[in-house]
Amino acid sequence: MKKSKRIIAVVLTVMLTLISASGTVFADIDYSQWNSMAGYPSDVMDTTYLASVKYLIDKKILTGYSDGTFKPENPITRAEIAVAVAKATNRTSGLDAFAAKNKFTDLAGYDWAKGHINALVDAGLIKGRSTTSYDPGKNISYAELVTILVRMNSGAASIVDSSGTWPGNYIQYVEMYNYLGDVTVTDWNAPATRGNMAKLLYRFLPKTSSSSNPT
Numbered sequence: 549m550k551k552s553k554r555i556i557a558v559v560l561t562v563m564l565t566l567i568s569a570s571g572t573v574f575a576d577i578d579y580s581q582w583n584s585m586a587g588y589p590s591d592v593m594d595t596t597y598l599a600s601v602k603y604l605i606d607k608k609i610l611t612g613y614s615d616g617t618f619k620p621e622n623p624i625t626r627a628e629i630a631v632a633v634a635k636a637t638n639r640t641s642g643l644d645a646f647a648a649k650n651k652f653t654d655l656a657g658y659d660w661a662k663g664h665i666n667a668l669v670d671a672g673l674i675k676g677r678s679t680t681s682y683d684p685g686k687n688i689s690y691a692e693l694v695t696i697l698v699r700m701n702s703g704a705a706s707i708v709d710s711s712g713t714w715p716g717n718y719i720q721y722v723e724m725y726n727y728l729g730d731v732t733v734t735d736w737n738a739p740a741t742r743g744n745m746a747k748l749l750y751r752f753l754p755k756t757s758s759s760s761n762p763t
Contacts (some may be wrong), residue, residue, distance in 0.1 A: 589618035620743025
């Protein structure tokens with residue numbers, strides 16, 4: 549037994565010596581994972597999107613793609629924004645009951661979003677294209693996006709709704725109170741990008757219990 553242990557020890561010593569000599573002892577260690585930011589999408593690192601995306605991912609409001617990216621330049625659909633806003637406004641309880649409601653006839657294949665959509669419709673934060681159609685796969689425009697975000701504050705929304713007509717009243721409101729931050733919108737009918745959506749959603753969320761204004 550002692551002889552066997554001695555042989556094993558010698559073999560291990562020889563193997564470690566050979567590996568060390570080849571300079572590959574630590575070749576399989578991914579040192580990038582020691583970076584505390586390694587868990588965030590690679591394509592928002594060192595960009596103006598990082599703070600917003602990081603905050604929303606930490607709060608489990610948004611997620612990136614399985615390939616480790618966020619794709620900030622991609623458009624966001626009406627179904628996707630409904631899920632994000634429902635999470636941001638804590639309207640995620642009772643989703644099964646909301647999903648069982650048949651408010652719209654075009655939500656087949658959108659089981660992952662149906663409950664969130666119906667919850668936001670009931671809360672008055674979002675509307676369908678008609679009484680029977682929601683158009684979940686349609687890209688959401690900047691005008692539609694800021695309307696939903698303003699409606700997250702019911703007091704502000706009631707004031708905006710009483711002054712002017714949509715979408716001009718909502719556009720004027722977000723521009724007047726600098727809710728856009730560094731997001732520049734030249735065409736309010738254009739599809740909102742995921743990166744700009746993250747920035748705007750972040751600015752509309754209260755960061756402390758004492759303030760509901762964007763920071």
